[in-house]
Amino acid sequence: MALKVLVGCKRVIDYAVKIRIKPDKLGVVTEGVKHSMNPFDEIAVEEAVRMKEAKLVNEIIVVSCGPAQAMETIRTALAMGADRGIHVEIPLGQMDTFQPLHVSKVLAKLAEKEKVDIVMLGKLAIDDDANQTAQMTASLLDWPQGVFASKIDKTDAGLEIIREVDGGLETIRTTLPAVLSADLRLNEPRYATLPNIMKAKKKKVVKMKPADLGVDMAPRIQVVSVEDPPVREAGQTVSDVDDLVAKLKDKGFSSA
Amino acid sequence: MRGVPQLLSRAKHIRVGFSASEPVLAIQAGILQPDKFTQTFVQIRGLKSSKVISQAPLTAVDIADSGKQLKQELEAIVGPGNVSSGESVVLQHGQDEGPHPGKSPDIVVFPSSTEEVSEVCKICTRHNVPIIPYGTGTGLEGGISAVEGGVCVNVSKNMNKILQIHQEDFSAVVQPGISREMLNQEVRADGLWFPVDPGADASVCGMCATGASGTNAVRYGTMKENCLNLEVVLADGRIIHTAGIGSRPKKSSAGYNLTSLFLGSEGTLGIITSATVCLHAIPESVAAAVVGFPTVQNAVDTVVMTLQCSVPMARMELLDEVQMKACNEYSGLSYPETPHLFLEFHGSESEVESQTETVRDIAADNEGGEFQWAVQQEDRTKLWTARHRAYYADIALRPGCRSLTTDVCVPVSALPDLVTATKADIAEHGLIGPMVGHVGDGNFHTMLLFDPADPEEFRKCKEVANKMARSAIALGGTCTGEHGVGQGKMALLEEQFGKDGIDVMRKIKGALDPQQLMNPGKIFSRK
Numbered sequence: 001m002a003l004k005v006l007v008g009c010k011r012v013i014d015y016a017v018k019i020r021i022k023p024d025k026l027g028v029v030t031e032g033v034k035h036s037m038n039p040f041d042e043i044a045v046e047e048a049v050r051m052k053e054a055k056l057v058n059e060i061i062v063v064s065c066g067p068a069q070a071m072e073t074i075r076t077a078l079a080m081g082a083d084r085g086i087h088v089e090i091p092l093g094q095m096d097t098f099q100p101l102h103v104s105k106v107l108a109k110l111a112e113k114e115k116v117d118i119v120m121l122g123k124l125a126i127d128d129d130a131n132q133t134a135q136m137t138a139s140l141l142d143w144p145q146g147v148f149a150s151k152i153d154k155t156d157a158g159l160e161i162i163r164e165v166d167g168g169l170e171t172i173r174t175t176l177p178a179v180l181s182a183d184l185r186l187n188e189p190r191y192a193t194l195p196n197i198m199k200a201k202k203k204k205v206v207k208m209k210p211a212d213l214g215v216d217m218a219p220r221i222q223v224v225s226v227e228d229p230p231v232r233e234a235g236q237t238v239s240d241v242d243d244l245v246a247k248l249k250d251k252g253f254s255s256a
Numbered sequence: 257m258r259g260v261p262q263l264l265s266r267a268k269h270i271r272v273g274f275s276a277s278e279p280v281l282a283i284q285a286g287i288l289q290p291d292k293f294t295q296t297f298v299q300i301r302g303l304k305s306s307k308v309i310s311q312a313p314l315t316a317v318d319i320a321d322s323g324k325q326l327k328q329e330l331e332a333i334v335g336p337g338n339v340s341s342g343e344s345v346v347l348q349h350g351q352d353e354g355p356h357p358g359k360s361p362d363i364v365v366f367p368s369s370t371e372e373v374s375e376v377c378k379i380c381t382r383h384n385v386p387i388i389p390y391g392t393g394t395g396l397e398g399g400i401s402a403v404e405g406g407v408c409v410n411v412s413k414n415m416n417k418i419l420q421i422h423q424e425d426f427s428a429v430v431q432p433g434i435s436r437e438m439l440n441q442e443v444r445a446d447g448l449w450f451p452v453d454p455g456a457d458a459s460v461c462g463m464c465a466t467g468a469s470g471t472n473a474v475r476y477g478t479m480k481e482n483c484l485n486l487e488v489v490l491a492d493g494r495i496i497h498t499a500g501i502g503s504r505p506k507k508s509s510a511g512y513n514l515t516s517l518f519l520g521s522e523g524t525l526g527i528i529t530s531a532t533v534c535l536h537a538i539p540e541s542v543a544a545a546v547v548g549f550p551t552v553q554n555a556v557d558t559v560v561m562t563l564q565c566s567v568p569m570a571r572m573e574l575l576d577e578v579q580m581k582a583c584n585e586y587s588g589l590s591y592p593e594t595p596h597l598f599l600e601f602h603g604s605e606s607e608v609e610s611q612t613e614t615v616r617d618i619a620a621d622n623e624g625g626e627f628q629w630a631v632q633q634e635d636r637t638k639l640w641t642a643r644h645r646a647y648y649a650d651i652a653l654r655p656g657c658r659s660l661t662t663d664v665c666v667p668v669s670a671l672p673d674l675v676t677a678t679k680a681d682i683a684e685h686g687l688i689g690p691m692v693g694h695v696g697d698g699n700f701h702t703m704l705l706f707d708p709a710d711p712e713e714f715r716k717c718k719e720v721a722n723k724m725a726r727s728a729i730a731l732g733g734t735c736t737g738e739h740g741v742g743q744g745k746m747a748l749l750e751e752q753f754g755k756d757g758i759d760v761m762r763k764i765k766g767a768l769d770p771q772q773l774m775n776p777g778k779i780f781s782r783k
Contacts, residue, residue, distance in 0.1 A: 016441060036445060076445060188633035194447035194537045 002058035003117040003176070005048045007082060008107055009041035009064050011073040012127045025225050027096055028127075037073045040122025042080075044182040046189035047152060048120050049081035056154050057118075059083050063110055065103055067092040071205065078200035079192035085205035086110065088213075097219035100128075102210065104136035109213040111141055116177065118159075123148050123181040134181035144174035147181040323362060326383050330365050330407070333375045338366040338414070349408040350401055352393050353456070355660045355706070355714075356744060358401035361388055361408035368414040370487060370495060370529040377527070378493035380407050380773060387491060387773050389523040391432055391462025396661055397742025399466065399522050403777035409527055412459050418442055419530060426535045427484060427504050432461035432528065439533075448535040451476035454738065455647070461486075461528040467520030469738040471643075474696030475570045475602065476536060478738070480519050485532035488518055488525075491769045495529075504532045517764070522740050523775035525768050539570070539602035543612055544636035545629035547619045548596045552576060552679075555595045556672045558615075558622045559695045563668065565618070567611050571600035572696040573643050576679070579650070579690035583642035586649035591642065592625065597695070598643045600636075643692070650690050650703040657705045660717040664728035665699040665737030674731060678702060678724050685716045699737035726751065741779045749780055 013019065014034040022029055037045075051057040062077040064070040065088040074085040088106055090098050111119050119141075124131035138145035146152070146161035150169070153160045158175040164183045192200075210217055238244040248254040323341070331339045340346070341363045350360035362385075367373045380387045386406025393400060402408060416433025423446045430439060437457045439450045452463060453470035462468075464486060469478035476482070484506075485499035497503065498514035518525055549555040555574050562569060575583065577593045584591055597619070601611045608631075616627045630636045642649075650659055666674055675691065682689040682702065693700030702724070704717040725735040725748045735741075735748035750758050758780050765772075772782060 016438075079447070188637065190633060191444050191449075191538045192447050193540045195540055197447045 003051070003056060004059045004115065005051065005057050005061070005118045005120055006107070006111055006114060006116040007041075007045050007048050007060060007062045007077065008103070008119070008121045008133070009045060009062060009073050009077050010038045010122070010125045010127075011035050011064065011066050011070050012038045012125055015039065015126055021226055021228055025227065026223055027226055035069065035072075037076050038122050038125045038127075040124060040126075040182055040184070041073075041077075042122075042189040043184070043186050044120045044122050044180075045077045045080050045082060046187050047149075047182055048118075049190075050187065051152075051154075052081065061086060061110075061114055061116065063088065063107065065098065065106055065210075066090055067095060074205055075197075075200050076192055078203045078205075079196045080190060081196070082203075084203055087205055087207045089207055089209055094217065096223070098217065099219060099221055100130045100132040101136060101220055102215060102217060103133050104140055105215045106210055106213055107133070107137045108140040109215065111137070111177070113213075118177060119143075119179040121179070121181045123183050134179050138179035141177075141179065143177050143179050145179045145181075146172060146174055147179075148183040149180050150183050150185040152180065152186070326379070326385060326407075327363060329379045329383075330363065330376060333379065334365050334367050334372050338368070340364050340366075346408070349388075349390055349393070349410065352395040352398060352400050354396035354398055354742075354744075355658045355708075356398040356401070356742075358398055359403055359405075361386075361402035362405045364390075364408045364410055366410050366413045370415075370489060373409060373411060373489045373527055373529055374493040374495055376407070376409055377489055377491055381492050381771060384771060385773065386776050387527070388775050389465065389527040391459030391465070392435060392457070394456035394458045394462070395466060395742065396663075396739045397736075397744055399740055399742040399775070399778060401743060401777070403743070406773070406776075411461070411527060411529060415529065421446070421535075422504070423448065425504065426537075427532055428535055429485075429504075429530055429532045430460050431530050432459050434460055436460055436463065443535055444538065447538050449538050450482075450533060451536050452479055452482055460533060461531045464519050464528055464531045464533075465521065465523055466740040467738070469694070469697070469699070471571045471573060471694060473694060473699075474572055475568055480516065482534040483515060483519055483531060484534060486515055486518050486528050487530040489527045489529055491526065491771065491773050496526075499532075520740065522742065522778050524765060524778050525774060527774075541603060541605045541608045541631070542570075542636065543601045543608045543629055543631050544639045545599040545601070545612060545615070545627060546591075546596060546639055546642075547599070547616075547627045548580075548592050548594045548625040549619075550594060550623050552595045552675050553672045554622045554624070555597050556668070556675070556695060558597060558619050558624065560668055561618045561622070562615055563696065565614060567614055568603070569599065569611075569615075569696055570602040571598070572694070573598040574691070574693040574695040574700065575643065575646065576675075576691040578688065579646060579692055580642070582649040582653050582690050583646060586652045587641050587645055589642055594625070596642075597624075598640060600640075646690070646692050647703065650705065653688060653690070654705050654707075656707070658708050659703040659705055660714070660721060661739070662702045662704065662721045662724055663699070663736050663739040664724055664733060665697060666728050666731045666733030668695070668698040670731040670733065671695065671698050671700070674724070674727055674733075675700065677727060678720070681720050681723055685720055687713070687716060687720065689720070694737075697737065698733065722748065743777060746778075746780055 014036045017034050020029045048060045052060055060082040061084055062074055062082040063086040064073050070087055074087055078085055119137055121134045134147050148163045149161050150164045151162040160173050163170045327339055345364050346360040349364045351358035365376055367376055386404045388400055388402050388408045390400050390408050390410045391412050411432040415431040417431050418434055420429040435457045436450055451472045453472050454468045463479050464483055467479055484504045487497050489495050498518055559572055575596050577595055580591050580596055581593045601608045630639050687704055689702040689704045691700055691702045706713040706717045729735055729752045735745050735752055741749050761780055
């Protein structure tokens with residue numbers, strides 16, 4: 001019984017970029033800054049591709065919500081092995097108020113529309129660190145969730161998932177359909193190779209708007225301010241050990 | 257002068273200051289006391305006469321004024337925040353990752369552009385002060401040690417952009433601050449990679465300066481095969497482009513091959529301020545394999561036959577039994593303690609499968625043991641863990657020890673004999689020397705372990721290393737395959753090239769650097 005998977009991927013500022021706050025202090029500078037696929041979404045795509053290679057899955061649909069540039073992210077996923085893509089267009093100006101709840105509603109609607117068996121997401125996005133979308137999507141669909149997955153196996157009844165939790169590893173079993181989210185140790189994603197990048201250009205990508213799915217875009221959260229962490233203060237040089245001890249006492253670090 | 261020998265004998269390092277007005281030597285000695293110590297660093301240059309001024313630990317005030325003038329001029333070019341003579345800064349910039357203690361420069365500057373580098377060189381030329389280029393400090397042969405003091409030009413801190421990526425032409429132009437891992441991270445989304453992998457996350461321009469190589473050289477070549485053009489600042493500040501201004505064709509017959517001249521020149525001819533390097537397509541499929549053999553000879557025979565069958569191997573690494581033992585202990589593995597080959601295959605899925613089959617058969621024909629192989633990314637990573645952590649595994653064999661890493665390269669057919677002779681020599685000297693080799697190139701490294709507090713042991717390591725290099729030269733090889741000559745192999749270079757060969761190198765250097773300011777004390781002596 002081959003399954004159908006919907007994988008969500010998000011275009012985020014590349015992890016190696018030095019983040020700068022916008023002058024209006026309501027967000028970070030994104031223009032002209034290097035972006036790439038959220039690393040946890042790469043892991044999610046990789047897992048879906050491996051399941052397809054193992055013949056458990058016969059179709060992978062990749063979806064990304066965002067402005068025109070989100071197409072790059074979709075193409076990368078297609079180059080990794082996804083079959084077709086859906087680009088939910090969000091104008092650049094609306095990106096600031098496009099929040100996890102909206103994404104969850106979009107994914108839930110698409111999951112039903114495409115009749116998928118698994119919704120596969122990254123556990124969180126490295127820009128907002130929200131870690132909400134998978135859980136809310138499952139809730140909207142009333143599907144079981146296997147989040148922070150570090151191992152996923154197919155069983156007769158559904159899936160067996162090993163999850164990374166604070167105390168160690170938790171094994172759960174779910175029925176299908178289900179929503180899963182990928183944790184770091186689930187796999188090591190492959191690199192897109194040139195032949196696959198070329199093939200990906202021919203794969204189909206459909207465009208739509210949130211309104212087409214009946215999703216209302218009104219924000220539920222208002223960002224009040226975004227600030228840099230406090231600037232590191234200059235250190236003080238001490239002339240010798242006695243001086244050091246005196247300063248430590250002064251600052252209350254030592255009573256001796 | 258009575259006090260001087262006493263000071264000198266107790267000093268760990270000594271700093272010399274020059275006064276512009278009188279030729280006075282100020283000696284700052286480091287005196288180790290139980291609860292505190294002062295430490296200073298010295299390069300002694302042109303010592304003609306001396307007298308002791310004071311025997312108390314001195315302060316920086318006593319250091320010469322001429323240094324101050326130089327510093328001010330440099331600050332005017334790069335900005336005061338980008339010039340430093342702070343102790344920890346100069347210390348870091350004189351010491352690389354090799355076993356030889358490095359000498360600190362007097363001043364470190366951090367220019368932000370090629371033009372600034374050019375102005376810095378002009379100033380140093382005017383003051384007749386040595387210039388030492390600095391990338392990431394990951395070299396192993398003391399190449400950045402400021403043996404005659406001078407100005408260290410750190411070109412990686414502020415000049416860290418990828419200037420161009422040409423996806424369809426498979427090339428990129430990078431500044432010195434771009435390391436090979438940074439470059440790879442940037443181009444992988446385009447399905448490309450930069451294959452020269454010397455282990456350390458070195459500056460790409462630094463890799464050009466040392467003519468670096470690595471585990472992938474057998475298929476993808478070394479830095480020499482992957483560099484199209486260099487932008488170089490000469491000692492007098494002139495800026496040249498070794499293959500032509502903005503040129504990046506795959507081949508050219510125009511003029512002398514200056515790119516080749518500067519590749520591997522270890523900062524003795526100029527400062528590399530940007531490099532145009534080749535990129536390759538990420539292979540469609542990658543497989544890794546590990547197989548053990550009863551003897552090194554068996555392993556090398558396998559390698560030779562594989563090459564003769566024209567299997568386009570991507571990586572062929574030999575780890576001897578000492579190394580395997582170290583890896584087992586360090587990474588908690590359970591390989592048999594015999595020589596092993598670590599292999600990697602690149603190509604399309606069908607190509608990789610057929611390559612693997614061919615090599616599996618050759619290995620079996622040469623008494624090869626169990627042939628383990630993997631295709632999945634994390635399985636391959638696991639399989640290669642032993643090789644990746646080899647250096648740390650070696651250091652862990654004797655906690656607290658350092659390693660004198662040798663680096664010789666011979667024609668592949670000569671490898672078994674050289675390895676056998678070296679192992680015998682290591683045993684005879686009572687040393688521990690695990691071996692890792694890029695066998696496909698005939699290049700191998702022994703990590704000769706020594707206690708840093710035991711000069712006798714270090715001397716023995718040097719003896720073994722020198723003997724190995726001499727044998728390599730005699731067998732038609734070279735005294736350094738990848739790491740460069742730096743300071744440690746200067747005498748060996750003379751043996752390899754002969755007097756006349758070295759003389760040609762001296763003449764070229766003399767033409768480009770008449771004042772002998774570019775990284776003095778490296779590759780070959782002044783006369």
